[in-house]
Amino acid sequence: MTTVTTDKIYRVKEAFYTLQGEGTHAGRPAVFCRFSKCNLWNGKEDGRAAATCQFCDTDFVGTDGQNGGRYSKDELCSLLRDLWPNSDVSPFIVCTGGEPALQLDGTLVEAMHKRGFEIAIETNGTLPLPEGIDWICLSPKENSDVILQQCHELKLVYPQPGAMPDQFRHIEATHRYLQPMDMTAIRQSPAREHIPLFTPQDTDPVQAAVHYCLANPEWKLSVQTHKWIGID
Ligand SMILES: C[S@@+](CC[C@H](N)C(=O)[O-])C[C@H]1O[C@@H](n2cnc3c(N)ncnc32)[C@H](O)[C@@H]1O
Ligand SMILES: Nc1nc2[nH]cc(C(=O)O)c2c(=O)[nH]1
Numbered sequence: 567m568t569t570v571t572t573d574k575i576y577r578v579k580e581a582f583y584t585l586q587g588e589g590t591h592a593g594r595p596a597v598f599c600r601f602s603k604c605n606l607w608n609g610k611e612d613g614r615a616a617a618t619c620q621f622c623d624t625d626f627v628g629t630d631g632q633n634g635g636r637y638s639k640d641e642l643c644s645l646l647r648d649l650w651p652n653s654d655v656s657p658f659i660v661c662t663g664g665e666p667a668l669q670l671d672g673t674l675v676e677a678m679h680k681r682g683f684e685i686a687i688e689t690n691g692t693l694p695l696p697e698g699i700d701w702i703c704l705s706p707k708e709n710s711d712v713i714l715q716q717c718h719e720l721k722l723v724y725p726q727p728g729a730m731p732d733q734f735r736h737i738e739a740t741h742r743y744l745q746p747m748d749m750t751a752i753r754q755s756p757a758r759e760h761i762p763l764f765t766p767q768d769t770d771p772v773q774a775a776v777h778y779c780l781a782n783p784e785w786k787l788s789v790q791t792h793k794w795i796g797i798d
């Protein structure tokens with residue numbers, strides 16, 4: 567009897583080389599691997615109002631972006647390696663999405679490490695992570711069950727009335743950031759009438775976050791620098 571083993575297929579929306587725009591590693595060259603799908607929003611505008619996470623700034627639906635596709639672990643590792651320049655510096659990979667924890671597993675982590683990758687993840691913290699990820703950025707969302715208790719950086723989008731900074735005191739983190747909510751996606755959404763704006767019209771999330779950090783100095787500000795400088 568012959569056993570046929572089929573390689574798991576990973577669905578990737580897009581993969582690109584850029585600078586990490588946010589948090590501790592802001593400014594650091596990185597290959598981004600954006601996995602398709604999220605467990606807190608179906609990614610469609612007509613589903614935004616009903617989603618658990620309503621402010622998302624990202625298109626993670628399908629596999630049709632730059633370098634997107636359906637890949638085996640070896641195909642994906644080769645693709646990501648090829649996006650890193652020829653250099654003595656080992657490739658820094660940021661796994662994001664969508665929610666990367668839906669797909670990133672121990673097998674892929676191991677394959678990436680074998681190729682010398684340093685692996686970071688951007689996660690909403692509602693799903694278990696495989697062992698061995700080198701840098702965990704946890705970004706909790708209101709009305710979701712965050713199960714991660716530890717991370718390297720806690721990066722809270724601010725303000726979320728149901729997820730204020732104090733609620734995450736129990737989470738062990740080397741760095742704590744408030745990242746002002748970019749309201750562009752909500753404002754442009756056809757469903758905006760059905761999405762309560764989280765801040766009163768006269769409250770600027772940037773100023774609110776600055777104010778909070780100054781009053782609570784265990785928190786630092788994370789601005790989305792890539793949006794300022796016009797890179798992916
Ligand atoms: C698109 S998410 C993907 C990773 C994962 N699903 C998560 O939420 O952490 C990447 C990062 O962007 C942040 N983000 C998403 N929409 C944002 C917005 N409108 N303003 C500021 N940050 C946002 C998330 O909180 C997360 O830290
Ligand atoms: N440059 C850049 N930095 C980022 N940091 C987190 C991002 C994400 O979408 O996960 C992101 C992104 O989309 N672009």
Ligand code: SF4
Pocket residue numbers: 604605606607619620621622623624626663664665690707
């Ligand atoms: S910010 Fe993260 S958790 Fe929220 S919808 Fe976007 S991908 Fe999902």
Ligand SMILES: [Mg+2]
Pocket residue numbers: 623624
């Ligand atoms: Mg982004």
